[in-house]
Amino acid sequence: MTIQLDATPKAPHAEHDHSICVAEALARAELCCGESGARLTPLRRRVLEVLADSHVPLGAYELVERLGASGEKTPPMSVYRALDFLVGEGLAHRVESRNAYIACGREHAADDVVVFLICDDCGLTTELASHAMGRDLAWAARSAGFSPRASVVEIPGLCAPCAEHRRGPAAGKDR
Template sequence: MARKPAIFPAPGHDHGRCTSDAIAHAEALCEARHERLTPIRRSVLEALLASHQPLGAYDLIDRLADDGGRPAPITVYRALDFLREQGFVHRIESRNAFIACVHNHASGDPVVFLICEKCGAVGEAAAAAVAETIRSASRAAGFTPKTPVIEISGICAHCKAA
C-alpha cells in the first residue's frame, strides 16, 4: 500500500521516491485505462514532478528544451490536457499554472489547494467534508460540477517556522 504524501513535504524529503511513486501510479492507471503515457506526456509529468511548485506551460517548455530544440507550445498543451483528463495534473487557476497530483484521488473529487505566498509551494489537502458539502449543494441545485477546485493562499508551516 502506497504511503499518503504530506500536504507540504518537508524541504529535505525523498523527492526521488515521491516522483517515482507518481510515475508508477500514472503508468499503472494508463495501462488499466488503455491509454498511452507517451514520451512527451511522461516528460511533461516528470517536469511537473521535479518540484512542488506550479509551472506555466512556457516554464515547462523551457524545462523540456534540449540540444534538439524546444517542444512546440501546442505539444505541451496537448500533453497537459491528457494529464489533466487522467487526473495526474491539476491547474492552479490563480497562477495560470499546473501542478502534478501525487494524492491519487478520483479525478472528479473536489480539490483544496493551499498555496504558500512565501515559497510558492502548493499543497493539496484532503477535504472529505468540503467535498460532501459541494456535492450536496450541487445536487440540491441540479448542478453537476466539472472541476471543483478551491484555492487558499497563506503561509505554509515550513515558511512560518523559518
C-alpha cells in the same frame, strides 16, 4: 460545518528527495494508463516528471523552458496537449489562480474536493482531498440544480518554513 481532510499534507523540506515524488507519479501514471488503455508517450512522461519534481505549480512556458534546459526542443502546443492529457487522466491538476499545473499526488474519489494550500511566498503547493467537503458541496450543488465540472478549493497563505522566516529567528527563542 466540520471539514475533514483525508490525508496529512506532505510538504517538502530541505532534505526532501524529489526523486521519490517523480517515481511515485510515474508509477501511478503507468498503472492508470495501463488500466485505461491510454498511452503515456515520452513527452507526456517527461512533462509529468518535471511537474512531479516541483512542488510549485508550473506554467506551460516554464515547462517548455525546463524541457529545453535538458536539450529537448518542445513546442508549447505539444506541452499544452501533454498537460491536457495528464489533467484528463487525473495525473495532474490545473491550479487556476496561478494559471499553472502540478502533478497529482493521490487518487481521488469522484466526489472529493481537491484542496490546494498555496504559499504566497515560496509557491509551495500542498494537495489535500476532502471527501466530507465534496459530499456537502455536491448536495448543495444538486439543491441549486447545478452540475459542477470540478470541485477544487485553492487556499493562499504561508507554509510553515515561510511563516517561521517571517517571524524571524528571535521569535523562536521566546518559546
